[in-house]
Amino acid sequence: MTEDTCLITVINEERIAQARAQMPEEHLLIELAETFKLLGDPTRVKILQALAITELCVCDLAALLEMTSSAISHQLRLLRARGIVRFRKAGKVVYYNLDDSHVQTLVEVSLRHAAEC
Amino acid sequence: MTEDTCLITVINEERIAQARAQMPEEHLLIELAETFKLLGDPTRVKILQALAITELCVCDLAALLEMTSSAISHQLRLLRARGIVRFRKAGKVVYYNLDDSHVQTLVEVSLRHAAEC
DNA sequence: TAAACGATTGAGCAACTATTCAATTAAGGA
DNA sequence: TCCTTAATTGAATAGTTGCTCAATCGTTTA
Numbered sequence: 498m499t500e501d502t503c504l505i506t507v508i509n510e511e512r513i514a515q516a517r518a519q520m521p522e523e524h525l526l527i528e529l530a531e532t533f534k535l536l537g538d539p540t541r542v543k544i545l546q547a548l549a550i551t552e553l554c555v556c557d558l559a560a561l562l563e564m565t566s567s568a569i570s571h572q573l574r575l576l577r578a579r580g581i582v583r584f585r586k587a588g589k590v591v592y593y594n595l596d597d598s599h600v601q602t603l604v605e606v607s608l609r610h611a612a613e614c
Numbered sequence: 615m616t617e618d619t620c621l622i623t624v625i626n627e628e629r630i631a632q633a634r635a636q637m638p639e640e641h642l643l644i645e646l647a648e649t650f651k652l653l654g655d656p657t658r659v660k661i662l663q664a665l666a667i668t669e670l671c672v673c674d675l676a677a678l679l680e681m682t683s684s685a686i687s688h689q690l691r692l693l694r695a696r697g698i699v700r701f702r703k704a705g706k707v708v709y710y711n712l713d714d715s716h717v718q719t720l721v722e723v724s725l726r727h728a729a730e731c
Numbered sequence: 732t733a734a735a736c737g738a739t740t741g742a743g744c745a746a747c748t749a750t751t752c753a754a755t756t757a758a759g760g761a
Numbered sequence: 762t763c764c765t766t767a768a769t770t771g772a773a774t775a776g777t778t779g780c781t782c783a784a785t786c787g788t789t790t791a
Contacts, residue, residue: 506673506677507673507674507677508671508673508674508707509670509671509674512668512669512670512674513670513674513677513678515667515668516664516667516668516670516678517678519667520660520663520664520667521663521725521729523660525725525728525729526656526659526660526663527656527659528728529653529659529721529724529725529728530653530654530655530656530658530659531654532654532724532728533650533651533653533654533659533724534650534651534654534655535654536646536647536650536654537647537648537649537650537651537652537653537654538647538651539643539644539647541647542643542644542646542647542650543637543640543643546637546638546643547633547637550632550633550636550637551629551632551633552629553626553629553630553633554625554626556623556624556625557624557625557626557629557630560623560624560630561630561633561634590625599727603720603723603724604646606720606723607646607649607650607720608638608642608646610716611642611645611646611649612638612642
């Protein structure tokens with residue numbers, strides 16, 4: 498991390514200034530990336546899509562995705578930590594729901610777009 | 615990958631059937647996850663956000679994000695590969711633009727939501 | 732109370748990823 | 762032509778991640 502060429506060489510100073518002025522705060526962009534990263538995994542996308550259709554317990558999700566309940570549980574923990582899913586206990590069984598309608602619309606919008614390609 | 619408990623134990627058979635029937639095709643969900651994964655990195659989100667404001671060359675992006683142009687170039691390659699950015703050459707300088715308006719609105723919508731939290 | 736079962740958790744591992752570093756390409760200017 | 766510079770590329774590396782496996786927790790029921 499010494500002075501790299503391109504930390505000095507600047508070609509369009511005004512544009513950089515403009516971008517810098519209009520860019521959202523860094524922590525906001527990092528937050529954003531965190532959320533996208535969470536959606537950026539096939540298993541988690543499938544879980545979210547399934548929960549968008551109906552409430553399911555860990556075991557059902559495991560059966561649906563043909564994975565171990567351990568693997569599912571690990572992923573649900575991440576989704577829980579970001580408040581994307583919520584759960585309710587019914588005895589031994591834990592049912593999961595989507596808790597973030599925004600994420601749901603995000604997935605819907607993206608799916609529509611993906612389907613167009 | 616033998617017969618795991620939860621590949622057999624099913625609690626809500628009808629719900630699983632319903633989810634299975636309504637779930638989008640697997641390859642579509644995987645595509646979706648690929649796109650989200652690409653957005654799920656701070657550097658790439660910053661690049662996209664900057665390009666949403668103004669056209670910039672590799673060097674400018676490097677200066678703006680305080681990173682080496684090599685690191686930026688590597689990330690641009692990934693974004694290019696998915697058709698999210700396009701470029702035009704002006705002599706030695708390569709200018710990058712957003713090429714996917716959908717991704718742009720995706721980021722905008724998400725930013726608005728992130729800002730609300 | 733003990734056994735059974737759904738779910739969670741932590742350690743470990745293999746696969747992946749973002750950056751660095753060095754080498755190379757392509758274009759411009761001396 | 763040679764030198765400089767913007768950009769790209771490949772290899773190497775440090776850090777991350779998703780799954781497995783085994784152990785454990787909490788609840789039900791025999």
